[in-house]
Structure formats: structure tokens, C-alpha cells
Amino acid sequence: MTDRIRCAVGAPGADPSRARPLATSILRLIWDEEFISRADIARRLDVSRSTVSDIVDALLPTGLVAEAGVGASSGGRRPIVLAFQYQAFSLLGVDIGASHVSVVLTDLQGRVRAWQHQSFPVHADPDGTRRLVTTLCDACLGMVDLTASPLLGIGVALPSPVDPRYPDKVSPRAMVRWEGRHGLEPLITRYGVPVLLDNDANLGALAEHWWGAARGLSDFTFIKIATGIGAGHFIGGRIYRGAGGVAGEIGHVTIDVHGNPCICGNRGCLTTYVGSQELVEHARTLLPEYPESSLADAPLTYSALEAAAGADDPLALRVVTEAAEHIGTVVAGMLNLLNPAAVILGGSLPGLREQVLVPIRESVMRRTFTSAVASSDIQTSALGERGIAIGAATLVLDALLQDPKSLITLRAS
Ligand SMILES: [Zn+2]
DSSP states (O other): OGGGEEEOTTOSSOOTTSOOOHHHHHHHHHHHHSEEEHHHHHHHHTOOHHHHHHHHHHHGGGTSEEEEEEOOOSSSSOOEEEEEOTTSOEEEEEEEOSSEEEEEEEOTTSOEEEEEEEEOOTTTOHHHHHHHHHHHHHHHHHTSOOSSSOEEEEEEEESSOOOTTOTTBOOTTTSTTSTTBOOOTHHHHHHTSOEEEEEHHHHHHHHHHHHSTTTTOSSEEEEEESSSEEEEEEETTEEEOOSSSOTTOGGGSBSOTTSOBOTTSOBSBTHHHHSHHHHHHHHHHHGGGOTTOGGGSSOOOHHHHHHHHHTTOHHHHHHHHHHHHHHHHHHHHHHHHHOOSEEEEEESGGGGTHHHHHHHHHHHHHHSOHHHHHTOEEEEOSSGGGHHHHHHHHHHHHHHHHOHHHHHHHHHO
16 A cells, blocks of 8 residues: 555656656657547657557557547558547545645546535644545545546645655644644545645646646746745756755745744744735734724634735735735745746735735846846736646646556556
8 A cells, every 4th residue: 555655756747857758758649639640659759650559559458548530641541540538537636725625626638527625724633634635535526427537546735845755744843733644545545546645836836837827838936825835846847846855945935034933943934924824913913004994894814805905905905015025025036046937826815916916026026137037927827726736636647647557557456
């Protein structure tokens, strides 16, 4: 069972410095094209037709590829067309946030077939979170007919760094009360499929790379801004994890060494300025200065703050603008350091779009070399609140396309 739970290190995004195995390249080409003949594959990849035929013969029993009639002739015999079977399997993507659990069920083309979302105190209640994960997975599986599209695997996004060397562990600082373990191994026996894990911001980046604003980009950063803040970096076409899997923890970049204490043990981290709870507390502190604010009339929650900012309430706008400026400070440092082609903002705060983007861009412009700014596109995610769960499902798709037999065998074992 132990080999069925893992951090999919190396799986998200192919390593361009390492040649893909030919079988992987052929499968990915059929996935990309949907319909293609063996002869066209041979031409596109510059290999012999017999080699292609041997590999395709090995792929056909996986159910991922099927023969779908004959295509147009280019002079000789009409070729048999191969078709990728996007409905051959279903994938579950689980997004465990600090204060919610979301589950998405997709096909092999990223299409959402079922979706479940529930607010939940994840930090405070590990056992309840684990139960909720299975409840929402069951609900998604109950919404579709799995007869022709059986479940192949589950991807899980965690609000914690995930060290590929210790895939069963989570950071006790990032996931308080979880005692350093996610404890999701029972998903393997319950559903009889492999479970792949990664950090939530990394999977937000993976989703953007496959389906969102970063398609075709090999160097970009995804920033999740919610209860906490974290970043997933794509560098050279693959997720950059660092030596211990904690790269991208920009929420703990220091804004003010004399600032408020942070869960990481330091003071004045970015998270202490822009986390959901911190924004609510900041609004509460400023409320006496804004007696006309709509926030004075109802319980002050993050949702109320978000709605008020969307309605241009002066207090809410001040809180959001100040948060955006702090984010801009850290993004500027990152741009100067890494020079990504794009910075994509996901999570809850960026749902406000222009109210957040404008002050972030202004803050960045004041702090970066012109060349780094000019080439970086700062925008919000188009995938919305489902993005990270979709990224979790994509983790399984990515692993499948790289090594289909391994994943299908794990499912069957
Ligand atoms: Zn911190």
C-alpha cells in the first residue's frame, strides 16, 4: 500500500532537460490531438512507423487509446485513426484549505463532472476533515455514472509544504493539531486507487499550466491568497520545490520585523497582513473611523468584507488596498529574483479582481526593475474557486500520461 501514496515529485510538468520516454511522448501527442494516425505520429516524432505501432499496440489494452475508424488517404491506403479516450477514467481532486474542503471529479480532459464544497475548520478538526473528505468524495462519485469511467486515482492538495521524501507528513506549524501527519492513507483502501499529494499552491500552478492563464508558459508563479498565502513556482517547465519541498512559502516573507507574531514563530510575515482573519481584524480596528461603513451593520466576517469591497465600501476598500500593497511588496521582490513571465493570483481575495490587481500592480511598479515588470503579466486566475481542486485531479492525469501502466497497475493491485 505504501507505494500508492506519494508526493508526485517530478510528475507535474515534464523536465525539459530529460528526454521523455517515447511511449510517453506518443501518449501525450494522442492526448493533445484527440485523433491522429500512426503514420502522423511517426512523422511528428520522427520515428519509424513500426516503432510507433509497437508502442500503440501496448497502449491499446490500457483503454486510454482506441482505434476510431479510418481517416483521409494521403495517396495510399486510408489510415486507421487513433482516438484518445478522455472518458476512459474519472479522477478525483481534493482541495483541503485552511477553512474549507472542496472535491472535484473530472474526466481525462479536465472537464468537471461533479463538484462539492463545504466550509470547515480544517486546522482545528483533523478527524472531522478526514471524514468530510470521504463524504464529499462519495457525493461526487454518486453524481456520475462510473460504469464506463471508473475512478483511476485521487489527487490531494494540502495547505502545507509537502516534502517528497516524507509524503505521509505535513508541517505541524502549517497544519496545527494534525500532529505532523495528514492521515489520508485510508482513502487508498476505501476507493481502491492510488493517492497523490502536493502543496495547494503548487497544484494551483499546475491547474493554471494545464487549463488556465499559464498555458504554454514554462516560467510563472501562482499565488494563493486565502486564510494563508503561498506560491507555486513553475521554473523551466516544472514545479520548483526546493531542497526540502518548502519553496514558495512567500506568506512568511517578512514585511516588518516588529510586526505581529506569526504561526511560523517570526514577526510581521506577509500572512499576518493579508490572511483572511487578519483582514477582518484590521477592518474591526478601523471601524470607528468609518461609522457610515456597511460593515458596521452586520457581523464582521471575511465574506462581508469581500462583499463590501465589491460594493466600493470605503473601509473595505482601504483594508483590501493595504493588503494588496503588501502583496505587491513581496511580488516585487519575487519578480526581481525570478523574473517569471506571469504572476497569477488565486484564492479568495483575488475574486475582487480590479480592487486587488490595481494596487498590487502599482506597488510592484514602484519596487521592480523596469525590465522585470515589463515582461511579467500580473492577473487573476480564470479557474476561480475550483482551480486548486482541478489541479489536484490534474496531478493524477499528469502522472497517468507520463507512466500509464504504473498508475493503472496500482489501481488494479
Ligand atoms: Zn510567518
